[in-house]
Amino acid sequence: xxxxxxxxxxxxxxxxxxxxxxxxxxxxxxxxxxxxxxxxxxxxxxxxxxxxxxxxxxxxxxxxxxxxxxxxxxxxxxxxxxxxxxxxxxxxxxxxxxxxxxxxxxxxxxxxxxxxxxxxxxxxxxxxxxxxxxxxxxxxxxxxxxxxxxxxxxxxxxxxxxxxxxxxxxxxxxxxxxxxxxxxxxxxxxxxxxxxxxxxxxxxxxxxxxxxxxxxxxxxxxxxxxxxxxxxxxxxxxxxxxxxxxxxxxxxxxxxxxxxxxxxxxxxxxxxx
Ligand SMILES: Nc1ncnc2c1ncn2[C@@H]1O[C@H](COP(=O)(O)OP(=O)(O)O)[C@@H](O)[C@H]1O
Ligand SMILES: [Mg+2]
Numbered sequence: 548x549x550x551x552x553x554x555x556x557x558x559x560x561x562x563x564x565x566x567x568x569x570x571x572x573x574x575x576x577x578x579x580x581x582x583x584x585x586x587x588x589x590x591x592x593x594x595x596x597x598x599x600x601x602x603x604x605x606x607x608x609x610x611x612x613x614x615x616x617x618x619x620x621x622x623x624x625x626x627x628x629x630x631x632x633x634x635x636x637x638x639x640x641x642x643x644x645x646x647x648x649x650x651x652x653x654x655x656x657x658x659x660x661x662x663x664x665x666x667x668x669x670x671x672x673x674x675x676x677x678x679x680x681x682x683x684x685x686x687x688x689x690x691x692x693x694x695x696x697x698x699x700x701x702x703x704x705x706x707x708x709x710x711x712x713x714x715x716x717x718x719x720x721x722x723x724x725x726x727x728x729x730x731x732x733x734x735x736x737x738x739x740x741x742x743x744x745x746x747x748x749x750x751x752x753x754x755x756x757x758x759x760x761x762x763x764x765x766x767x768x769x770x771x772x773x774x775x776x777x778x779x780x781x782x783x784x785x786x787x788x789x790x791x792x793x794x795x796x797x798x799x800x801x802x803x804x805x806x807x808x809x810x811x812x813x814x815x816x817x818x819x820x
Contacts, residue, residue, distance in 0.1 A: 548568070550566065551565075562662055562669065564661070565661045566658050577657065585670060593614070613677055629671065639656065640658075652742050654678045678733060690737065695776075703776070719792055723757060724765055727768040728768050728769070728772075729769060731747040
């Protein structure tokens, strides 16, 4: 990993920025956009959760579009973690590259960085390259408008099977996504050729073998999706296609499905959407 450091003076002092990347050339080209991004003078803000700030921007030198994501502190725990160098941006950067190495779709992490004012960390951020996927909810509502023709229903079913296969492949590789809500999957293409991009990877990890607890957690996170376009049979289709990739689970498939349903209902009661 390459690191660059620079200091910027302003009227009442200075700040330092430390940037890390695997690609020095690209990092140097993007570096000059950062001051404007810090001040929200560049790009367009994108809807994100309350503990992040996301901006989509284009870089003139690379001719590419990127997403700048700033990780805001969620409390004392984050502040302590940052002091010890456990930055969320760094975790997301590394996990993104791991996913790419393992042949999964995810926006390519370009760099991550820390802005320090004197000794205090004032910003922690990650830049990823833009992918042309759409948010799951919007994608489904847009492509699978009700009432659906039989052709469209067929296509939707293929998309659901493709999703089951892809998540199955993810788990088969021992990868757990820390927050696999459908909101963290971007989709492009259609039917069998649908592509699923995993985003928000700060808690994504690869294990030698995926523990049962993690498998269930991800499957419940996905099953929380509440859209009338996705029927109970579609959910079954998803899980069968998931098991198809993980044949070791086929003997206990009924128990697995029962657990998913039970835990999803429990979670819905705790967190009604
Ligand atoms: N590289 C990217 N390509 C395309 N869209 C992106 C990219 N990164 C972020 N986004 C968009 O920004 C939104 C918020 O990003 P995300 O990383 O999920 O932040 P949060 O942690 O706040 O959920 C996503 O839902 C997606 O629409
Ligand atoms: Mg997200």
